[in-house]
Each structure stands twice: as structure tokens, then as C-alpha cells.
Amino acid sequence: AQKITQTQPGMFVQEKEAVTLDCTYDTSDPSYGLFWYKQPSSGEMIFLIYQGSYDQQNATEGRYSLNFQKARKSANLVISASQLGDSAMYFCAMREGRNQGGSEKLVFGKGTKLTVNP
């Protein structure tokens, strides 16, 4: 079964508008972390935002916020005031486990290609 599902292969948004990128996850572990990364055409993976399963509040980082709905197992990324430079692939990822040893792996969704139109 797929651990991370991103149902939007592509999304379009007008510059300065907000956009929501969907992500749902599947886990039976009560302790997990959710990540969003941006991958521009250069290929580098840029960390955007993190949400822990025990966090009470939705994570925010500048123009990025994570709409965390634990009961629905969704962790949607909201980008406010879109900019042309936001055009890229966006990946949602999850790490399971409460072991803080550092060897737990990050599993990725298939990604969403965001295009910001001028």
C-alpha cells in the first residue's frame, strides 16, 4: 500500500494567489513526521516545512503552511502569495517511528508539479 499519496500530478496558480497541494498518508505508527520538499528543475531538494504527529499546531514557515488534519491523515501544503519562482515539483514525505536513532527512512509521494502563471 502506498504510504504517501499526492493526487495532483499538476497544478496551476496565478501569481500572488494562494495554492493548496494535497497529501494524504497511511501509517499505523502513532509517532511520525511529515515533510514537504521543493525540487526545481536543477534537481536539488529544498526542505520547506515539517509537521510532527504530536504537534498541536499547524506548522508555518514564511509563505508556507501545513494544513495538518490528523484524523483524516492529510497534510496539505498551502503556499500563499505565489511567486514565479515557486514553479517546481513539490514532494510530500513521511518518516515513521519514535526511535530517535536516526536510521528511519523518509518515504516520498509521487509529487505535484506546480506552475505559477504571471
Next chain:
Amino acid sequence: GAVVSQHPSRVICKSGTSVKIECRSLDFQATTMFWYRQFPKQSLMLMATSNEGSKATYEQGVEKDKFLINHASLTLSTLTVTSAHPEDSSFYICSQREGPEEQFFGPGTRLTVL
């Protein structure tokens, strides 16, 4: 945050040759590094988890004799693609975890096997 470098950024080689990719942690001692592979227009797939001073842990379906991983120090992990073939052409990217809330990636290595 952690800075992770990779070398080379791009390599083109002939079929049958071996290629070594280096992943360095520049400001953090990483006991664990992760190696991912990304085919065009696809997601990142974990290949193996590299553990300093011990054998790497490979994901199902990844040939450990073909993709040799060495993590001899806390700042360097290497991936060697042995006897590379065109189907090995891909984007290889390493990653390290600095804390429970952070995982950083290197800039990646684009391998093309002719």
C-alpha cells in the same frame, strides 16, 4: 541547517565502467546517510541506508553487489555503481538527518551511461 555536498554533479560514462559518487557532510557528523535514486519524472526512491562503520542496509530490489556503499567516516559516504549499464542512468541523491525534524539533501549527481 546541514550542508551536504555531492561530487560529481554530472557524469557520463561508457557501459561496463564503474562510477563513484561522493557525499560529504560539511557541518555535521552524520552516522547515517541515505542514498536515493530518481528516474525522470518520478519520485525519489530510497536505495540504501548508509551506516558509519558498518554495512549498509539495502532496500528490497536493490542489488548490493552492484551499488556498493562505503561510509568510512562521519562526514563521507560513497556510492559506487559497478559495471554501469544504460538502465542505471538516473539522478542519485544523498541525504542526511540532522535531527528529528530535519533531513537535508545533497545537490544530486546525474549519471548517464552510454
